[in-house]
Amino acid sequence: IPLVVIEGKNPLQPGATLEAAYVRVGDHIGEVPELFKYAQIGVAYDREEAEYFTVSPEGAGVRHVWRADGGEAGLAAVVEMFEPQRLLELVRWFIFPREGEKSGKVVARYMQYKAVKEIVRVVNERRAGKSEAKQGLIWHWQGSGKTLTMAFAANWLYHLLGNPTIFFVLDRKELQEQLARELSKVWGEGKAKVHWEEVRSVKGLLEVLKAENYRGRRGIFITLIQKFQPSRFLEEGVVRQLRDLGGETIATRQDVVVFADEAHRTQYGSLAATMREVLKEAFYFAFTGTPIAKTGRDTYRVFGTPGHPYLHRYFIEDSIRDGFTVPITYKPRLVDLPSDLSEAVEEFLSRQEIEELSEEEEAKISRRLSKARVILESEAVISKVAADAAKHFREQVEPYGFKAMVVATSRLACVRFKKELEQLLPPGWVEVVISSGQTGPHEVIEFWRRLRASYRYKDDETIQKDIVKQFKTRDKPKILVVTDMLLTGFDAPVLQVMYLVKLMKGHRLLQAVARTNRPYPGKEYGVIVDYVGVLREMRKALVEYFVEPADVQDAITQWDKVVKEFNQQMKALLSLVGEPRLEGDVWRTVHQIVLQLCQDGKEGEFIKDFKHLLRLYALLGPHPKRVEWVQHMDWLKNIYTHLCKVIGAVSAPDEGVTEQILDTIRKNIKEVGLQELPASEINSELLCAWASRSTSKREKAANLLFALRRFIYVEQKGNRESNIAYEPIAEKLARLIKEWREHVRNYKEIYEEAKLLWERVKDIRRMQRQKDLTPMQLIVFSHLQNSDLLRSSTSDVLGLAKSLGEEIEANLRPGWVRLDTERAKVRRAIRRHLRRAKQKLGIGLDEIERLEGGLFASLENAFYEGAG
Numbered sequence: 001i002p003l004v005v006i007e008g009k010n011p012l013q014p015g016a017t018l019e020a021a022y023v024r025v026g027d028h029i030g031e032v033p034e035l036f037k038y039a040q041i042g043v044a045y046d047r048e049e050a051e052y053f054t055v056s057p058e059g060a061g062v063r064h065v066w067r068a069d070g071g072e073a074g075l076a077a078v079v080e081m082f083e084p085q086r087l088l089e090l091v092r093w094f095i096f097p098r099e100g101e102k103s104g105k106v107v108a109r110y111m112q113y114k115a116v117k118e119i120v121r122v123v124n125e126r127r128a129g130k131s132e133a134k135q136g137l138i139w140h141w142q143g144s145g146k147t148l149t150m151a152f153a154a155n156w157l158y159h160l161l162g163n164p165t166i167f168f169v170l171d172r173k174e175l176q177e178q179l180a181r182e183l184s185k186v187w188g189e190g191k192a193k194v195h196w197e198e199v200r201s202v203k204g205l206l207e208v209l210k211a212e213n214y215r216g217r218r219g220i221f222i223t224l225i226q227k228f229q230p231s232r233f234l235e236e237g238v239v240r241q242l243r244d245l246g247g248e249t250i251a252t253r254q255d256v257v258v259f260a261d262e263a264h265r266t267q268y269g270s271l272a273a274t275m276r277e278v279l280k281e282a283f284y285f286a287f288t289g290t291p292i293a294k295t296g297r298d299t300y301r302v303f304g305t306p307g308h309p310y311l312h313r314y315f316i317e318d319s320i321r322d323g324f325t326v327p328i329t330y331k332p333r334l335v336d337l338p339s340d341l342s343e344a345v346e347e348f349l350s351r352q353e354i355e356e357l358s359e360e361e362e363a364k365i366s367r368r369l370s371k372a373r374v375i376l377e378s379e380a381v382i383s384k385v386a387a388d389a390a391k392h393f394r395e396q397v398e399p400y401g402f403k404a405m406v407v408a409t410s411r412l413a414c415v416r417f418k419k420e421l422e423q424l425l426p427p428g429w430v431e432v433v434i435s436s437g438q439t440g441p442h443e444v445i446e447f448w449r450r451l452r453a454s455y456r457y458k459d460d461e462t463i464q465k466d467i468v469k470q471f472k473t474r475d476k477p478k479i480l481v482v483t484d485m486l487l488t489g490f491d492a493p494v495l496q497v498m499y500l501v502k503l504m505k506g507h508r509l510l511q512a513v514a515r516t517n518r519p520y521p522g523k524e525y526g527v528i529v530d531y532v533g534v535l536r537e538m539r540k541a542l543v544e545y546f547v548e549p550a551d552v553q554d555a556i557t558q559w560d561k562v563v564k565e566f567n568q569q570m571k572a573l574l575s576l577v578g579e580p581r582l583e584g585d586v587w588r589t590v591h592q593i594v595l596q597l598c599q600d601g602k603e604g605e606f607i608k609d610f611k612h613l614l615r616l617y618a619l620l621g622p623h624p625k626r627v628e629w630v631q632h633m634d635w636l637k638n639i640y641t642h643l644c645k646v647i648g649a650v651s652a653p654d655e656g657v658t659e660q661i662l663d664t665i666r667k668n669i670k671e672v673g674l675q676e677l678p679a680s681e682i683n684s685e686l687l688c689a690w691a692s693r694s695t696s697k698r699e700k701a702a703n704l705l706f707a708l709r710r711f712i713y714v715e716q717k718g719n720r721e722s723n724i725a726y727e728p729i730a731e732k733l734a735r736l737i738k739e740w741r742e743h744v745r746n747y748k749e750i751y752e753e754a755k756l757l758w759e760r761v762k763d764i765r766r767m768q769r770q771k772d773l774t775p776m777q778l779i780v781f782s783h784l785q786n787s788d789l790l791r792s793s794t795s796d797v798l799g800l801a802k803s804l805g806e807e808i809e810a811n812l813r814p815g816w817v818r819l820d821t822e823r824a825k826v827r828r829a830i831r832r833h834l835r836r837a838k839q840k841l842g843i844g845l846d847e848i849e850r851l852e853g854g855l856f857a858s859l860e861n862a863f864y865e866g867a868g
Contacts, residue, residue, distance in 0.1 A: 002035070003091060004082060005055060006043040017604050018044050018051055018063075026060045032818050033057040040091050041107060043078055050075040054095060054105040065322055066110045081110075089113075093156045096148075096186040106186065109324070111140065112149040115312040119153045119285055120160065122311065126283075127254070135284040136311035137303040142289040142514035143325040143491070144314055147182045150259045150287060154220055157257055158194050164255035165208075167282075168222045169275070175261065175489045180222055196220035202227045206236055209250050209278060214241055216250035225260075228274040239277055256282035260303075262289070262488065262511075285311075289514065290507035325517040329619075330528040330535045331559045333388065344372030345533045348503045376409035376501055376532070379416060385531050386420035389499045392529065394425070398478060400522060400618055402496035403471065406481040407512065409502045411440060414481045415447045417501075421479065431467045431477040433485050436460040487511065493518035497527045504534060524615035525562065566616040570629060573609055573636055576602060580635035587642070594643045595702045599741050603643055610640045646706050697747035701740055704754040708733050711761060726764065729757050771798060777805030783858050784851075796840060804833045808859070817860055827856050 005028065007021045021044035029036050034057075042055040044063070050073070054061035068077040081087070093116075094108035108116070115138045125131040140146050154166050170176050180198050187196055196219060199205045205227040211217035233239060242251040250256065256279055276284075284303060291299035291310075300309035319325040375381060393404055406421075408414045411434045421430045436448050448460070455463045464485070471477050472492045480486065483502065488511050498516050516526025528535065577593050597603045617633060712726050712733065736754055739745040768778055781801035811829045816822035834841075834848045843851070 001038045003039060003087065004041045004043060005036070005039050006045070009044075009046045018046055018049055021046060022051070022053070022060065022063060025055065029055065029057065029059060035818065040095055040105075045075050045078070048074060050078045052078060052081065052107070054107045056104050058104045061105060061107070064107070064109050067322070094152055096151070096155075099185040099188070106148065108148070108152055109145060109322075111312070111314040111318070112145055112152055115140065115149050115314070116153045116156060118311040120156055122285075123157060123160065123257075123283060133305045134282070135303050135305065136286075137291065137299060137309065138285060138287045138312050139291055139310045140287065140289060140312070140314045141316050141319045141325065142511060143517050144289070144319050145324070146261065146287045146289070147179060148186075150261065151183060151186055153285070154257070154259065155194060158220065161255040161257075163218045164257060165216050165218055165250065165253070166220045166257045167259065167279070168220070169225050169258055169260045170222070170262070171225050172488070173224065174485070176222055176224055178489050179261070183222070194220055196222070199223040199227065202229055202232050206232070206238065209238065214245055214249045214251075216253065216256070225271045225275060228271050228278070230270050230274045233274055233278065239274075242278065251278060251280045254281050258282050258284045260284065260286045262287070289315075290510050319517075323519060325514075326519055326523055326525055328513055328517055328526040328528060329559055329562050330513075330530050332533065332535065333392075333529045333531050341372060341375050342533060344375070345503065348372065348505070348534070372503055373409050376503075377413045377416070382408075382413060382416045382501075383420055385499070385501055386417055387424060388531075389529065390421055390424035392499075393479065393497070396618070397497050401494070402520070402523065403477075403492070403494045404479045404497040404499060405486070405495055405515065406479060406499045407487065407502045407504075408481060408483050410483055411435070411444045413501070414483050415443050417481045418447075421481070425479070428476040429478045430481065431471070431479075432481045433464055433467055434481075434483060435485060487515065490515055491518055493520040493523070496520070496523055496525075497529060499529045499531065500534070501531045503532060509534065522615055522618075524612065525619055527619070562616060562619055566613070566620060566629075569609060569613045569616060570632060573606070573613060574632065576606055577636070577639055580631055582635075586638075590638050590642050591646075592699065593639055594646050595699060595706075597639075597643060598647065598706075599698075599702070601741060603647055606643065607640065610636055646710065697751065701747045701751040701754060704751060704758060705733065705737050705740060708754060708757055708761065709737070726761065729760055732757055773802070774805060774809070776809050777801050779859060780805045780808070780855065783855050800837055800841070804830065804837075807833050823860070826859070827852070830856055830859075 005025060007025045007028070009017065009021045009024075022042075025042045025044060036055050036057045039055050041052055042060055043050060043052050045051070051063040051065055053063045065073050066077045066081045067073050068080045081090075090108065090113065094113055096106050097104055098106040119136065119138070122131070122133055122136050126134055138146070138149065140149065150168065154168075158164060158166060168179060170179065176198065183196060187194055199208060199221050200223075205223055208217045208221055242249050258275070258279060276282075286299065286303040288299060304310060316325075320327050389404075389406065397404055406414075406417050408417050414432045414434050418430050418432045432447070432451075434444070438445070451463060452458070452460070455466065458466070467477065467480070468486070468490075471480055472494070487508070492515070495516055495518070498513060500513075504512060513526070513528050516528065518526075576597070581589050594603075597606055613633075613636070617629075708729070712730050732753075736750055736757075740747070740750050764778065767773065767781075768775070771781070773781060778801075781798060784797045784801055807829050808826060811826050813822060816826060831848075831852050834852055835845075838845070838848055
């Protein structure tokens with residue numbers, strides 16, 4: 001019984017891509033679901049690249065890239081991944097059932113696996129007396145799956161330590177709720193053999209700690225660090241009791257683990273001190289995408305060890321390289337705002353971070369910055385920004401299926417933004433997510449009154465959750481307006497653009513803008529439109545929070561980088577296909593270019609790079625480069641569409657976005673007065689006709705080869721039995737295409753052999769029509785007719801083929817060829833049928849046995865080939 005199912009594609013075959021290999025695994029699941037009751041991991045590869053994913057009878061999961069210890073990816077890295085010890089660890093500790101996944105399961109990414117291994121190493125070394133270290137920092141960038149990393153680690157340690165006490169400690173209620181939701185997907189009822197619960201009050205936490213005479217309750221607990229209130233713990237005498245009791249207590253146990261998630265502000269003060277006093281011998285592991293390196297607020301000092309500031313690092317450049325997040329770019333967009341605002345921004349950037357001060361100090365600085373807040377709350381400023389943002393959203397975001405977020409300076413500003421935007425955009429497009437309360441500006445109170453009424457007076461928290469859920473899962477709303485809520489811990493991959501109208505800096509700024517970095521089909525970048533100018537001095541706003549200045553270089557890129565990348569990508573593609581050639585028979589020219597791409601094995605590279613260029617083109621918006629390059633985009637678009645039709649490219653998840661951007665190019669062509677070429681209609685008959693008219697031997701051979709390929713793999717797609725009938729031709733065709741691409745045979749010889757294959761295709765189609773045969777009956781008839789064992793008339797053979805074909809079809813079930821019991825059933829059906837016809841055929845048992853074996857082998861081979 002296999003644990004891993006691997007599907008490889010020959011890169012020399014046109015259209016043989018990773019996508020095609022992945023789709024084929026999905027086909028296998030539909031054909032042989034029983035096989036995938038036990039298989040855990042699938043792999044798709046095409047020699048250069050390899051991806052892995054979970055598999056189950058429900059389907060194939062999300063694809064990931066595995067990297068070896070040296071950072072290499074590809075098939076060699078996957079081989080390393082499946083070393084016996086690592087494979088057993090992955091299957092035992094790193095695959096969870098999970099709601100919402102296509103396969104019903106989730107598997108660890110390589111950085112999650114390696115981070116957890118480091119955590120387990122620290123625990124094992126301390127328990128073995130090899131080290132005193134009992135803490136560590138996991139520095140993983142936003143969107144890299146820290147929640148699942150913690151779940152993988154907790155699951156392993158729960159069993160390794162033998163029923164320990166594990167705390168997930170957070171510092172915000174919404175993060176606690178988010179973590180609980182995520183864990184319920186993987187540790188819900190019946191999904192994992194661990195006990196876990198949320199601790200929502202100080203009283204509840206004290207009960208956990210005091211259980212079993214202060215030895216503590218066993219299990220996994222999610223709580224807020226605010227529940228470690230010094231005054232309540234002092235009042236309850238918890239610390240004193242732990243000191244006086246002696247023996248084993250929650251303070252002395254070495255099987256207590258604390259996972260702290262993104263708790264920048266609260267891991268350095270009295271709350272954290274109380275926690276560490278009560279859980280004195282616990283292991284402490286912090287998870288963050290934005291560690292702080294400031295005096296008194298040093299994540300590395302608190303959670304690192306001498307010489308090892310972190311256990312595992314996976315930062316921006318790693319995440320972007322692996323496709324777990326997309327790069328973030330910013331566009332300064334100062335729309336004639338008051339000069340006083342620029343002065344306030346400079347003052348803000350030069351001051352100490354507000355969130356690190358006491359409430360009194362924060363109030364003083366807030367008063368100094370109130371001038372900026374008043375400006376950003378003013379209706380005049382909001383009106384200008386809203387008009388600009390609405391125009392940008394309608395032209396450059398919404399047409400491509402993405403959504404946006406406005407980050408305003410206050411709750412009042414949020415309400416005013418909604419009012420302005422609703423006048424500029426269709427109904428239902430804009431919603432506000434802000435905290436409620438009975439106090440505040442009248443406009444805010446009135447907003448909540450109307451909102452509650454529209455939701456039939458649901459409680460405020462339910463209303464907010466409903467709005468967020470609709471943003472993530474429905475067409476509307478398309479824009480959320482926020483000020484503090486949703487700026488951390490909020491994941492909505494469809495969110496591409498953030499309109500920033502609030503003073504922010506440091507790790508808060510980095511965490512906020514990271515809301516736009518989740519991958520989504522067609523999403524090349526997350527975009528920050530900066531209306532206040534805080535990103536003009538990005539390094540000044542960010543660099544003081546990191547150990548190495550280089551760590552922020554890729555955090556947010558300037559808009560010029562997008563333009564530069566577009567130029568580079570355009571030039572790279574033109575180097576493959578040449579400058580536009582619009583004179584004469586353009587489609588003939590395009591077709592020759594497509595054939596050359598296929599012969600050079602560059603068709604996959606072209607499709608991938610052109611899609612990348614398309615998404616950059618969409619990002620450029622009204623930039624002059626769009627006009628400058630529109631003719632070139634049209635030229636490349638024509639090559640792309642023709643190439644996809646010729647090779648029958650497999651549809652990718654971003655196909656819808658690709659078509660939307662292609663429509664934009666068509667509009668741009670008309671706007672600049674260019675004539676668009678009519679769409680090319682490609683089918684096998686047309687390619688065959690082109691082959692007969694071609695004067696070039698190379699082109700004649702290529703056209704006929706691709707006519708055959710298109711007929712078998714595109715025009716017969718979905719008709720599995722028809723594909724099986726053409727399998728012998730498909731095998732020879734694959735060899736001919738390989739010889740054509742590698743220039744190892746005379747083009748004329750390839751053409752002549754391809755002509756014979758095309759004649760065979762026509763014979764099969766004619767025979768099916770004339771003799772009224774199903775594809776299965778045709779397979780049987782072809783085998784019987786070609787056998788030297790039969791001396792019967794053609795009519796007798798035809799009658800036998802029809803009846804035997806029907807019986808075989810009645811005994812087939814999906815995936816039969818891979819199941820011994822099903823194969824035996826099919827073979828028995830063939831044997832029984834042939835023996836019944838023995839006398840009519842005029843042959844003995846020996847001939848029957850040989851005929852049965854040959855027919856079954858032919859059938860088996862056809863289905864095996866069809867399954868690959």
